[in-house]
Amino acid sequence: MTQLRPARPDDLDGVMAIETASFPTDAWSRSSMAATLADRDAAALVATEADTIIGYAAVLAPRGASDADILTLAVAQAARGRGTGRELLQGLLTVAAGRGASRVFLEVRADNPVAAALYASTGFQVVGRRPRYYQPDDVDAVVMRLELPVGVR
Numbered sequence: 001m002t003q004l005r006p007a008r009p010d011d012l013d014g015v016m017a018i019e020t021a022s023f024p025t026d027a028w029s030r031s032s033m034a035a036t037l038a039d040r041d042a043a044a045l046v047a048t049e050a051d052t053i054i055g056y057a058a059v060l061a062p063r064g065a066s067d068a069d070i071l072t073l074a075v076a077q078a079a080r081g082r083g084t085g086r087e088l089l090q091g092l093l094t095v096a097a098g099r100g101a102s103r104v105f106l107e108v109r110a111d112n113p114v115a116a117a118l119y120a121s122t123g124f125q126v127v128g129r130r131p132r133y134y135q136p137d138d139v140d141a142v143v144m145r146l147e148l149p150v151g152v153r
């Protein structure tokens, strides 16, 4: 059974294993990930099965700020396609809303239709494009925004 919980500093190895496998050319460094797990303005969640990390996600959502940013989201390849990514995303939105955010932004690679479909079906709308944002691959970023409904805030 899949469970979500806040990430802890000692989750770093499990998170980085998925990060490096999921983002072969532009994975976060271990130190950037460690800093995010420790950042009080951010919130990170892990999804576990039998105490093994199968996914993680993080949002930058300083308390009292109206805008939040999804920082990262990934599910281990063997665990994809059964709802974990959607659960993690919903978990981040709940945290962001609880901290007072009314808008949530994210960037997604223009060559990542799977993630874009998840975001669009959650209600995110395309609001911009950043040419060649992802290096060294030279891939554009699509910027998406979700207005949190009043009931979720």
Ligand SMILES: CC(C)(COP(=O)(O)OP(=O)(O)OC[C@H]1O[C@@H](n2cnc3c(N)ncnc32)[C@H](O)[C@@H]1OP(=O)(O)O)[C@@H](O)C(=O)NCCC(=O)NCCS
Binding pocket: 022, 023, 073, 074, 075, 076, 079, 080, 081, 082, 083, 084, 085, 086, 087, 107, 108, 109, 112, 113, 114, 115, 117, 118, 121
């Ligand atoms: C994007 C990612 C996190 C989705 O996680 P997941 O657990 O596989 O996703 P879910 O099973 O919750 O599916 C959520 C939605 O994603 C989309 N999706 C998932 N698998 C898909 C596939 N093989 N083809 C097309 N769309 C797919 C669908 O919209 C799906 O909604 P639906 O089930 O209602 O149709 C996962 O594919 C992943 O880790 N990819 C590599 C890292 C990455 O791209 N992260 C996002 C960076 S912006």
